[in-house]
Amino acid sequence: MFAMSVAMGCFVVVFSISRSSCEFLDNHCLNSITKSGDIMLTGLIDVHYASNECSHLQFYISLCFSLNENYLREMMGMVFSITEINKNSLLMPNITLGYVIYDTCYAISKVIEAGLTIVGSRVKSIRNTNCSSTAGIGPFSSRLSLNLNNMLGLFDIPQVGITSTCKCLSDKKRFPSFVRTVPSDAFQATAIANLVWYFAWHYVGMLSVDDEYGQNGITQVLAETEADGVCIAFHHTLPKVRDKTAYRKLEIVQAKVSVVLLFTTEPDLFPFAEELADRNITGRTWIATEAWVGSLYLKESRFRQTFQGAIGFALQQGNIPGLREFLINLKPEIMISNDGSLDVFLLKLWEVIFNCTWNNENQLTQMCTGQEKLTDVETVFTDTFEIRTTYHIHMAVHAIANALHDLRSCTAGFGPFVNGSCANMSEFSHRQLLYYLRKVRFMNNIGNLVSFDENGDPPAIYEVLNWQPDSTGGLHFQLVGAFDSTAAKDKQLHINTNLVVWNHGGNKIPQSICSDPCKRGTRKILRKGEPFCCFDCIKCKLGEYSNATDSQHCRKCPKYLWSTDQRDSCIIMEEEYIKFPQLLAMTLLAFVSVGCIFTGIVTFIILPNHVLHTIDLDNNTVDVLLLFSLMGCFCSSVTFIGRPTKLTCTARESLACIWLTLVMKCILHKIFQSVSHSQGKDRLYLQGKIIFGIWMTSYCVFSICWCMLGKTRWIICALSYLGLLSVVCFILSLRAQTPSTKTNECKFINFSLSGFILVWLTFIPAYNSTDGKFALATEMFAIIASAYIHLCSIYIPKCYIILRKGIK
Numbered sequence: 003m004f005a006m007s008v009a010m011g012c013f014v015v016v017f018s019i020s021r022s023s024c025e026f027l028d029n030h031c032l033n034s035i036t037k038s039g040d041i042m043l044t045g046l047i048d049v050h051y052a053s054n055e056c057s058h059l060q061f062y063i064s065l066c067f068s069l070n071e072n073y074l075r076e077m078m079g080m081v082f083s084i085t086e087i088n089k090n091s092l093l094m095p096n097i098t099l100g101y102v103i104y105d106t107c108y109a110i111s112k113v114i115e116a117g118l119t120i121v122g123s124r125v126k127s128i129r130n131t132n133c134s135s136t137a138g139i140g141p142f143s144s145r146l147s148l149n150l151n152n153m154l155g156l157f158d159i160p161q162v163g164i165t166s167t168c169k170c171l172s173d174k175k176r177f178p179s180f181v182r183t184v185p186s187d188a189f190q191a192t193a194i195a196n197l198v199w200y201f202a203w204h205y206v207g208m209l210s211v212d213d214e215y216g217q218n219g220i221t222q223v224l225a226e227t228e229a230d231g232v233c234i235a236f237h238h239t240l241p242k243v244r245d246k247t248a249y250r251k252l253e254i255v256q257a258k259v260s261v262v263l264l265f266t267t268e269p270d271l272f273p274f275a276e277e278l279a280d281r282n283i284t285g286r287t288w289i290a291t292e293a294w295v296g297s298l299y300l301k302e303s304r305f306r307q308t309f310q311g312a313i314g315f316a317l318q319q320g321n322i323p324g325l326r327e328f329l330i331n332l333k334p335e336i337m338i339s340n341d342g343s344l345d346v347f348l349l350k351l352w353e354v355i356f357n358c359t360w361n362n363e364n365q366l367t368q369m370c371t372g373q374e375k376l377t378d379v380e381t382v383f384t385d386t387f388e389i390r391t392t393y394h395i396h397m398a399v400h401a402i403a404n405a406l407h408d409l410r411s412c413t414a415g416f417g418p419f420v421n422g423s424c425a426n427m428s429e430f431s432h433r434q435l436l437y438y439l440r441k442v443r444f445m446n447n448i449g450n451l452v453s454f455d456e457n458g459d460p461p462a463i464y465e466v467l468n469w470q471p472d473s474t475g476g477l478h479f480q481l482v483g484a485f486d487s488t489a490a491k492d493k494q495l496h497i498n499t500n501l502v503v504w505n506h507g508g509n510k511i512p513q514s515i516c517s518d519p520c521k522r523g524t525r526k527i528l529r530k531g532e533p534f535c536c537f538d539c540i541k542c543k544l545g546e547y548s549n550a551t552d553s554q555h556c557r558k559c560p561k562y563l564w565s566t567d568q569r570d571s572c573i574i575m576e577e578e579y580i581k582f583p584q585l586l587a588m589t590l591l592a593f594v595s596v597g598c599i600f601t602g603i604v605t606f607i608i609l610p611n612h613v614l615h616t617i618d619l620d621n622n623t624v625d626v627l628l629l630f631s632l633m634g635c636f637c638s639s640v641t642f643i644g645r646p647t648k649l650t651c652t653a654r655e656s657l658a659c660i661w662l663t664l665v666m667k668c669i670l671h672k673i674f675q676s677v678s679h680s681q682g683k684d685r686l687y688l689q690g691k692i693i694f695g696i697w698m699t700s701y702c703v704f705s706i707c708w709c710m711l712g713k714t715r716w717i718i719c720a721l722s723y724l725g726l727l728s729v730v731c732f733i734l735s736l737r738a739q740t741p742s743t744k745t746n747e748c749k750f751i752n753f754s755l756s757g758f759i760l761v762w763l764t765f766i767p768a769y770n771s772t773d774g775k776f777a778l779a780t781e782m783f784a785i786i787a788s789a790y791i792h793l794c795s796i797y798i799p800k801c802y803i804i805l806r807k808g809i810k
Contacts, residue, residue: 032104032115033066033346035077039100043084043402045395046116046140046150047077048108049347051269066107069350071383072298073142075329077103077347079392080139082328083399093407097427105347106141108269113146117153136406136435137162139398142391143267144168144215147180155179158433162398165317165391167292169218172457179436181458183397184317185487187215189462190292191222193315193485194263196495197289197466199230203514205535206289207235207259209274211266212242219291220265233516233535235259240266240274249277261287261514268294275300278308287505287512290314295467296390296479298382303475310471311505311512315464315485320393320448326386330376355381388479397452405438462487466495470503519551523569526554542569545773578774580643586779587643593786597636597793604797605629607804628668628796634661635789642782658785659724665792666727669751672796673735721762728759747796754795761787 033049050066084099104119106112120138137160141147147166154161155178163171163182171177172186198206206227210216216239224234236259241248264271271294284307294300295314334348349360349370356379358370376384386392412424418437419425425434443453454460466483483497504512520526520539525548529536542548542556547565559565559572566573580587608625638657641650732755735748765784772780 032112032119034102034104035081035347036102037081037084037100039088039098041097041136041406042100042102043136043399044116044120044138045077045080045101045103046106046113046138046142046146047073047080047103048142049074049077049105050107066105066109066112069347069354071351071354071381074347074351075383075385075389076392076395077105078329078332079322079325079389080395080399082322082325083396085328086324087399087403093403094410097406097410099403106146108141108143108146110146110149113141113150114153117150120159121153121157136160136432137402137439139395139402140164142166144171145213147171148177148214151177151180158431158436160402160432160436160439162401162439164394164398165293166215167219168215169222170214172459174457177458179432181401181439181454183394183401183452183460184292185462185464186457186459187219187291188222189459189487190315190464191219191226192487193462193464193495194223194289194291195226195230195232196485197313197315197497198227198232198261200495200497201511201514203232203261205233205235205259205261205514205516205533207262208237209240209262209264209266210237211270212239213270215267215293216240216265220263223263223265233533235516235533240270242270243273249274259514259516260285260512261289263289264294265291266294268297268299271297272299275305275308279304282307284308285505287514288312288314290467290469292317292464296388301469301477301479306471306475306477309469310477310507311503312469313482313502314467316467316479317390317394318450318463318465319388319390320396320446322386322389322393322396323447325389325392326384329384329386332376334372351383355379355383397446400444400446401439401442401452402435404444405435405442408438408442409435466497468502471507520548520553521551522549522553523566524548524553525556526552544569547572577645579645580775580778580782581645582643586775590779590782590786591640591643593783594636594639597786597789598633601629601633601636601793604793604801607801608797624668624671628665628672628792631661631664631668632789632793635665635785639782639785642778655781658781662724662785662788663727665789666724666731669755669792669796670727670731670734673731673748673751721766725759725762728755728762731755732759747799750796750799754792757791757795758788761791 049070051068051070080101080103084101087093088098104112104116106116138150138154139162141150142165144166145168147161147163148168148171151161151171155176158179161180163180163184165184166182167184167187167190169186169188169191171180171182172188208220208224210220220237224237228234264274266274288309288311290312292315295312295316300309332348334352352370352372352374353359355376356370356374357367358374359367360370362369409425409430410427412418414424415422417424419434425431425438440454440458443451446452450463452460462485464485465481466485467479468482469477470480472478480501480503482499482501483495485495487494499511500509502509502511504510506512516533516536517538520537524539524541526537527540528534529538542565545559545565546556547559547569548556549570556569562575563572564575565571580590582588605626608629635658638653638661641654641657644650646654732752735751735755761784765780769777769780769784
């Protein structure tokens with residue numbers, strides 16, 4: 003493995019000591035291209051991808067494979083930018099910029115190796131001359147930039163980021179020598195939050211890569227979206243591995259959410275994207291970050307169903323005049339540098355683009371001649387129509403060149419250093435260059451001001467890209483809007499929604515909600531263990547209403563108003579009463595009729611036999627009055643049927659109360675009659691007579707309740723009075739019982755009073771839990787049931803004895 007790494011090319015820097023130029027000597031195993039100059043710039047660009055890193059001889063070694071044509075264009079873009087600056091006699095006359103550009107293969111080990119080379123060259127130059135790297139450009143990843151600046155920052159060596167957007171790099175205490183030409187993710191987080199709010203997506207899932215880029219970025223996105231009231235369906239971390247099998251346990255890809263943010267870098271997304279395609283996960287709108295929104299790999303046809311409709315923010319694109327002509331004229335034989343390193347990349351590019359080989363032993367593939375023309379093929383290497391990263395590399399090179407120009411233009415006595423001194427162009431320090439780099443201000447070729455704030459960040463200008471299907475079966479990136487952090491807050495984001503094509507193939511904005519809004523007449527009830535935007539809608543109770551969507555509570559209707567069937571408003575109560583030919587009215591009337599008939603039959607059986615000794619009935623008047631009272635109870639309940647009038651409202655509760663009171667008085671008198679025939683009961687009989695006298699004088703003064711006074715007062719007055727009567731009767735009947743069943747009927751009275759009390763104890767909660775005609779039916783049923791209980795408990799035993807013995 004180590005031998006293979008060496009075969010990839012071993013070029014790393016040790017700076018020679020020369021007054022006119024700096025040169026590089028072969029030292030470390032890194033692929034690079036170099037050019038000598040008076041002042042050296044270092045670039046770290048991922049031309050290849052790296053395999054999984056492994057430990058060998060206590061060193062991390064990464065294998066570089068799979069040439070990335072797009073990233074090789076970035077490398078050539080840096081070469082072109084430096085070449086153009088060297089031709090500019092106004093910017094840096096008589097000073098030549100040199101370069102060394104390393105292929106770091108998107109691997110930490112390569113970046114650390116390059117960083118050690120830069121630092122090592124500086125240490126050697128301290129004792130001799132300023133022949134060291136002036137500044138570093140790159141690498142592409144925030145994670146790699148963090149590792150690199152931890153070394154370069156110790157020596158104040160400026161590092162200009164070109165795609166490293168992690169918010170953490172804005173911390174000047176940790177990364178004092180870092181500036182960048184791309185916006186911080188702090189701006190991108192705000193842009194994403196605005197995008198979610200713009201499309202009214204209230205339920206969003208979030209995935210972030212497990213590194214500083216993903217963790218710092220997603221933290222701010224979560225804070226800003228939740229502050230806007232967005233509901234987070236889930237937030238999970240994608241493992242930082244290059245094996246798609248690691249994602250098979252991630253069931254989150256099947257979560258029921260239609261919009262998902264992917265805060266990850268392009269290489270880290272590839273295995274997850276493969277898993278999504280293999281499992282045919284479609285129908286979602288993916289929000290992309292600038293790190294992968296322009297991925298050429300994911301625009302292939304196999305990912306079309308997965309990523310169609312994706313939308314996200316891309317770095318601002320720009321134009322580099324002359325770059326395309328420079329790229330299409332490249333040929334291996336004319337671009338050999340002083341160490342021949344450029345051929346390592348161009349030879350491989352030729353094999354990939356022209357499907358040929360430089361190896362004579364391979365008989366199955368045609369030989370490369372070097373005379374092939376890049377104009378004859380279509381390749382992303384020469385595509386400069388929408389260049390973003392290349393343009394930011396171009397800006398990074400120009401930022402350093404302008405900083406050097408400002409350093410050189412300093413006037414002695416008016417300089418920024420001690421006693422107004424200026425830096426010496428032939429031996430300036432990295433700290434002095436860093437000072438000018440932070441202060442640099444110049445207009446780029448598209449009319450934007452390039453500058454850095456106190457955190458080393460430029461203003462944020464993003465383009466909004468939408469992934470749309472193309473005619474070849476793949477995807478293309480459509481510019482649909484922009485985000486500008488320098489604009490007013492309400493005008494920072496602009497999107498032409500007519501240009502957007504979503505995952506369903508149309509222009510209708512997809513909804514992203516956990517639950518549909520609760521309609522008028524319902525209220526929310528949250529689902530246990532789920533986010534706050536996941537809820538069920540339940541209908542308001544009778545007598546309550548809600549007149550707005552997504553109501554948290556239902557309101558009670560005012561007095562004398564009632565809720566509609568839809569429970570969305572209150573209306574004047576309709577007349578609701580028990581009427582014919584309703585089944586309820588017919589049923590209750592049937593009970594009344596049977597009760598009246600049964601009372602008549604009992605009267606017919608009992609009265610002709612009242613004089614006989616077998617029945618304990620001393621006074622015909624009490625039985626007649628009791629049966630008449632029971633008949634009155636049955637008949638008085640009929641007043642509850644029909645449309646209420648002033649007369650019926652007055653008669654309903656009052657008549658029932660009067661008849662029930664008479665029943666209680668007759669029962670009490672029967673108890674006294676039983677006591678009068680018992681021995682040892684004189685004292686109880688005397689007490690009973692006294693109570694009966696008081697009772698008769700009180701009569702039923704509290705029994706009349708009008709309809710308009712409501713059921714509460716009726717319960718308090720009438721039922722309290724009846725309850726007192728029944729309890730007194732029950733106590734007296736218990737005390738009046740004797741072992742003789744021949745002369746004492748108190749045990750039957752006990753049964754009737756027990757049933758009577760139970761009926762009315764049950765009636766109270768039942769009556770309070772109902773309204774309208776059902777409340778009337780409950781009251782009517784209680785009266786009928788009370789009459790039946792007294793009739794059956796007291797007179798059925800008597801009738802049984804009479805009929806059994808044939809007494810006439």
